[in-house]
Amino acid sequence: MAGASLLTLLDDISVILDDVSVMTKVAAKKTAGVLGDDLALNAEQVTGVKANRELPVVWAVAKGSFVNKLILVPAALIISAIYPPLVTFLLMCGGLFLVYEGAEKVIHRFWPHALPHDEEQNARRQANADETVDLVAFEKNKIKGAIRTDFILSAEIIVIALGSTASATLLERSLVLSILAIAITIGIYGLVAGIVKIDDAGLHLMEQEGNFKQKLGKVMFAAAPKLMKFLSIAGTLAMFLVGGGILVHGIGFLDHGVEDIAHLTGIFESVTTAILNGVIGFIIGAVIVGIFTIVGKMRDDDTKSATH
Template sequence: MAGASLLTLLDDISVILDDVSVMTKVAAKKTAGVLGDDLALNAEQVTGVKASRELPVVWAVAKGSFINKLILVPAALLISTIYPPLVTFLLMCGGLFLAYEGAEKVIHKFWPHILPHDEEQNARRQANADETVDLVAFEKGKIKGAIRTDFILSAEIIVIALGSAAGASLLEKSLVLSIIAIAITVGVYGLVAGIVRMDDVGLHLMKQSGNIKQKVGAFLVSAAPKLMKFLSIAGTLAMFLVGGGILVHGIDFLYHGVENLAHLTGMFESVTTTLLNGLVGLVVGVVMVAILTIIGKIRGKDKDASSAH
């Protein structure tokens, strides 16, 4: 009897683990776009930082990311248990944020005069050039900003993963979210650490004896800046694709409109759906940037008027 109970327990555990494995794979696929964006954004965080400070900055943000996940996973499970519709609302807010961030990046890149100039990069360069500046203290503000951005992206990933586990038991949801949270944090920040040190590895190999080592080193040195640029572009595209996809799935008339248009393209339906999602993300993002810029200018005028009096 005890043996039969043990076998039943083991069978139940096996079924749960199998279900968790399937749901984790689905969640990983659905969050791939945000992961690409997360990777690109975090790789950009150390652009312009002195080589000796790159890994400490990555490690500091990674620790903050783990703390973010420790807060977000229980919070997501609690919200989904108490009031599930709130998860959808938060997901839509995340989609709006991603679309806004993507549009702001594009406008800053091609029409920088439209938006207020971002002095962060210039300040970072000046700090790096000035030996009297305490870089550790200077970087604290930057690290805090990176952790805040990570919190939003992590929330997006957790909510998407939670949506892929809809209908599962609380235990299965907890396991799926925990596995995703740990895997993405280790994976993203491990890759970021590797990317930012790639040029240093290349320089080291170039100094070694042996033609092959030197060629590999030269390739890594030349590839590092190109990879960073590619990640920046890919991250921006991911913002539109993921943000737009979330908004389309959350608004019925948009979802059916995209679905009907994509269906007309036949074998290119999935590609068309992706492109339309990205277009929705771009349009919504540009509209949000315009609205927030106008509000910012109105507030600025009000402050100037009040200070004049």
């Protein structure tokens, strides 16, 4: 009797694991687009860091990402069980943050005089140029920013994965989210670590014997800065695509409007949707940046008036 019960239990466990495996694959496919954005954004976050500090920074952000998942997975399960609309609201807040960050970067790049002087960025450049300066304090701010961005992208990934397991039991959903959270964190930050060390790997190959190794090393070394520049641009675009997508899906009339316009483009529907999400994301982000800039200037004027 005990043996039969054990076999039944093992059979139930096997069925659950099979279901979890299938649901994890489905969830991974549905989150693939966001994972690409996550990779681009996180690789872009380590630009400007000295070569010997790149891996420590990536490791620090990866640890923060694990903590994010440790918070987000149980929180998503609890919120979805108690009050599902709150998940959408929190995602909308995250979308606003992403488009704001993206718009601020674009405006600083193309219209630097439109925003207040970025003293922190200048200080970081001076510190990078000075070998005697300890960059830990500067890195901490960069790491905090990267972890905040990771939190928002991780939240979206987990919510999308949660939606793909709507018909599953609580145990199955918990296992799917946990497996996916661990796998994407290891995968994303493993790739980021590899990307930021391409130039070092190229230098190593250039120093080796053999014509092929040296040529490959030269190609890798020359490609590294171009790849980082591309990822920097892609990371900023991802902020608008992901953030804009979250906001569009959360605002009914925008969602329907984008769908209607994209549907008119036929086979390019998905591309049109992404472009419209990105444009809307930039517009909303620019408006938020403008509001914060005006409020900041008003506060500065009030402070100056109070001191005179």
